[in-house]
Amino acid sequence: MEKHILSDSKLISLYRNGNDGAFEQLLNRHKSKIFTSIKLIVKDSAKAEDIFQDAFVKAIKTINSGKYNEEGKFLPWILRIAHNLSIDHFRKEKRYPTIILEDGSNVFDSLAFSEGMGSRKMDKEQFKKLKKHIYELPEHQKKVLIMRHFLDMSFKEIAERTNVSINTALGRMRYALLNLRKRLEQESIQYDKNFYPE
Amino acid sequence: MIKTFTRNDLVRYLYQETTIEENHLIKQALLTNDRLNEEYFELVKCKSEMEEVEEGPSSRCVNKVMDIAKNTHIKAKL
Numbered sequence: 360m361e362k363h364i365l366s367d368s369k370l371i372s373l374y375r376n377g378n379d380g381a382f383e384q385l386l387n388r389h390k391s392k393i394f395t396s397i398k399l400i401v402k403d404s405a406k407a408e409d410i411f412q413d414a415f416v417k418a419i420k421t422i423n424s425g426k427y428n429e430e431g432k433f434l435p436w437i438l439r440i441a442h443n444l445s446i447d448h449f450r451k452e453k454r455y456p457t458i459i460l461e462d463g464s465n466v467f468d469s470l471a472f473s474e475g476m477g478s479r480k481m482d483k484e485q486f487k488k489l490k491k492h493i494y495e496l497p498e499h500q501k502k503v504l505i506m507r508h509f510l511d512m513s514f515k516e517i518a519e520r521t522n523v524s525i526n527t528a529l530g531r532m533r534y535a536l537l538n539l540r541k542r543l544e545q546e547s548i549q550y551d552k553n554f555y556p557e
Numbered sequence: 558m559i560k561t562f563t564r565n566d567l568v569r570y571l572y573q574e575t576t577i578e579e580n581h582l583i584k585q586a587l588l589t590n591d592r593l594n595e596e597y598f599e600l601v602k603c604k605s606e607m608e609e610v611e612e613g614p615s616s617r618c619v620n621k622v623m624d625i626a627k628n629t630h631i632k633a634k635l
Contacts, residue, residue: 374626382626390619391611398612408618415622419629489610507572508607514574529565533600536568540603 367433371422386415389434393441396510400445410448414441438511492542500535503528562586567597571604 365373365384373381393414398407418437421427428436493501502521506512512520518528562583569575570583587594613619 374630377630379623379627379630383623386619386622386626391613394614395611408614411614412618412622412625416625419626423629486610489606493610504607508604509611514569514572526565529568532572533564533568536600536603536607537596539606540599543603543606 397441397445410444500531503531504535571600
């Protein structure tokens with residue numbers, strides 16, 4: 360049977376009309392992206408869960424009060440809430456987040472392998488390899504990759520934050536992805552050779 | 558006028574930062590330009606591998622959010 364995928368705004372509208380299952384679907388759709396983005400900043404699972412919850416409380420209240428702007432997109436909106444709450448957390452502790460903007464390699468120290476995420480997910484060994492390859496990317500490529508992929512910043516925002524043109528940011532992202540792909544492929548060729556010596 | 562797309566445009570397309578009109582034109586370009594299509598395929602593969610790195614919150618945390626969603630809903634109705 361073909362599964363019909365509802366848009367975020369449709370799910371929000373259903374939730375507002377009394378369908379809690381619609382909210383559950385929305386939560387499950389975006390929970391990993393939102394949680395990963397928070398953890399990249401706060402680098403602590405327990406704290407990240409608190410902020411994740413706080414971000415959703417804000418979102419839920421806004422939706423139920425009828426103040427949610429239908430024209431905006433849900434994911435960038437809630438990511439912005441989560442990002443602001445994460446920064447507030449550092450302000451309260453009077454520490455400044457180095458996040459990834461200063462040192463991309465630190466970010467991935469905070470990423471752990473999560474089990475039970477479905478059969479599509481890679482195994483621990485593959486995960487470690489991918490993490491290692493991300494580590495090894497040139498610094499400017501790594502930064503753009505993390506900012507776009509994990510923090511969901513637009514290329515325009517990245518360009519502004521890193522003081523480069525949008526085209527440069529796009530080029531860096533492209534090279535980061537292709538470099539990563541190349542490294543993964545080389546590894547798989549090496550693996551094949553070990554199995555089937557020439 | 559035929560618009561030519563750069564490889565950087567493919568990255569914007571991959572991350573859904575192109576307009577509806579550009580989407581249509583890029584789809585056409587991908588059908589007719591093998592090299593562009595090949596590169597796009599590589600980018601898609603890598604992006605999906607990157608998605609595997611994402612980590613989720615605990616089910617306890619997710620359940621708590623769901624409870625809040627249900628309770629806030631009930632209160633809003635009263």
